[in-house]
Amino acid sequence: MKITIIGGGPAGLYFALLAKKHDPAHDIQILEQNPRGATYGWGVVFSDVGLSFLKEADPDFFAEFTAGHECCDYMEIVHRDTRVQIHGNHFSRTARLAMLETLEQACLRVGVEIRHGERITDIDALARDADLLVGADGANSAVRLHYAEQFRPSFERRRNKFAWYGTRQRFHPVSLIFRETAAGVFIAHSYQYSPEFSTFLVEVDPETWLRAGFDRMSEEESSRACAEIFRADLGSNPLLTNRSHWFEANIVRNEHWYHGNVVLLGDALRTVHFSLGSGTRMAMQDAIALHHGIVDHPGDLTAAFQAFEAQRRRSSSSFQGAAARSLDWYETVAGKLHLDPVGFAYDYMRRTGQVSHEDLRRRDPHFTAAYEAQNTDEPLGRTA
Incomplete structure (x- = not known):
């Protein structure tokens, strides 16, 4: 053929x-x-489920x-400067x-x-x-x-704005970082994919994007502004650009x-x-x-x-x-920032409707127990 x-x-x-x-x-x-x-x-980034299909299709090439x-087996959600780890999430990055x-x-x-x-x-x-x-x-x-x-x-076309950066700051777990500013909420999706570099994707709603003045910034100016917003997470490392223009999904x-x-x-x-x-x-x-x-x-x-x-x-x-x-x-996350860090992370994990309370318990019983301890009056399986 x-x-x-x-x-x-x-x-x-x-x-x-x-x-x-x-x-x-x-x-x-x-x-x-x-x-x-x-x-x-x-x-x-691949989950272990995603990689299992490749292993079945061609074991030699999979290796x-x-x-x-x-690789890592947990993710981290940062809310109010508190890092909540959720284990049982296996990720492979390259x-x-x-x-x-x-x-x-x-x-x-x-x-x-x-x-x-x-x-x-x-x-x-x-x-x-x-x-x-x-x-x-x-x-x-x-x-x-x-x-x-x-x-x-x-x-x-969805409403939130995104810019795709890299950084030398190494985020070993898949990390979601939420930062509140005077302009609004900024979100970073980050993970290490090599011994030297991590992906650092910045997300923001269009109103916050305008209030922060990103509509008037060049690519380099945007990267510097985002690096300042996430300075506590990036340490002394800048954000690196590679056609890192703002876009919508x-x-x-x-x-x-x-x-x-x-x-x-x-x-x-x-x-x-x-x-x-x-x-x-x-x-x-x-x-x-x-x-x-x-x-x-x-x-x-x-x-x-x-x-x-x-x-x-x-x-x-x-x-x-x-x-x-x-x-x-993500587009309505501003209305969830009142949640405590564990409740916020729990709400995130349940966001698609495809992960139940019992799924979370099997995946990370310690995280689920921490959530239950803080929400003793709520029926099991209900989102925060």
Whole structure:
């Protein structure tokens, strides 16, 4: 089969690797518009659940993929300068660039062709020339845009502002830091992803963003202002920039997942907000499901696509629903700051509606006991 993949992110690379390893006769090329080694953002994080799918799909590559990851088994929520630890949350973190390099090298070893700096000008021609065209070109997918009438995408822009920074301050646990200022509430999502660096994502509501004057600041001025707000957490370390412009979350959905011999994967298909830390996981699970569909239905792309969608549609909708509830929590967090640090952390852990009181008890009985001791009059399972 001749397979052309547009987009050299985790979805496209992992699908190419699985397909080529299963059938070396496949002629697979990946077309990526960015130059080799270029990536934006800092680290990526996986839960143990997310990594279990990769281990099952390809144990040998899993060992290579996770070598050198920074790992921890707890998270930390900082509210009113109090650090509340919640254990039983296993996270594996790595640099986004290192992740892509590992995937690329694995693809090249098995004979996948990767062409960087490729600007796509004729998607129809690529579809005609290939047996299978995979649109894995991210949230701003050109493939999805070109076939918008067939895929019928929808977009939901959320209100909070974000800026993605790095720092040399090492946050060993996945850390959520809440800081109240005269302008309003600022939130940092941070975690160490290498021996030297941590991701430091700053979130703020649009009213606070305007009151603080970020609409008049350059990228460097914004980074310095955010570093000052979180000075107690960052120590003497500045925030590092890499196209760290303010943006809003844009939630993407598609009514149809495939058209003819063209199929969407990863963020081109659906975006999952990073507050759940599942975007890369979802992209690679898409790759696994599409690969299984093609293996199970050789010579019948329509059946393969149907199997792919049947396997992924429900979990995709479930994750997006959970992400929407998570976003709601962050967008209304100012109304929760009256809670004591343990109650606040408990409310955070319950925000998606998918984690019960008993789930938390199994995960971290000491944290749950601390919450129960402070909320003796509340029925078990009720949020704070």
